Amino acid sequence: MQKYSFLPFAARVLKVVGWIVLVVGVIGSIVFGIMTGNASNGALGGLAGTLTGILFAVGGIIVSFLGWVFLLATSELFYLFMDVEENTRNTAERMLKESD
Numbered sequence: 001m002q003k004y005s006f007l008p009f010a011a012r013v014l015k016v017v018g019w020i021v022l023v024v025g026v027i028g029s030i031v032f033g034i035m036t037g038n039a040s041n042g043a044l045g046g047l048a049g050t051l052t053g054i055l056f057a058v059g060g061i062i063v064s065f066l067g068w069v070f071l072l073a074t075s076e077l078f079y080l081f082m083d084v085e086e087n088t089r090n091t092a093e094r095m096l097k098e099s100d
Contacts, residue, residue: 003089004082011078018071025064033057 037053 003085007078007082011075014071014075014078018068018075021071022064022068025067026061029057029060029064032060 033053033056035053036056037050039049
């Protein structure tokens with residue numbers, strides 16, 4: 001018998017959302033970085049715009065990766081909590097059988 005019926009669903013949703021965050025975040029960061037790099041005017045502005053675009057792209061990729069790790073770790077924590085609850089329940093049942 002599974003005591004918590006919503007937690008496995010929530011864990012799966014977090015995994016899917018985590019992957020979506022990673023893919024959309026990386027692609028969006030690269031696109032935003034390219035758009036920022038191309039939006040500058042003049043020679044000196046072009047260099048500064050390119051560096052800004054690269055920084056935005058790298059920063060966005062790092063933030064997307066960290067969000068992905070956080071969401072997947074949270075999903076695994078849900079599974080861990082469910083396993084701990086099941087193991088605790090099984091241990092308590094065995095202890096009750098042995099004491100009889």
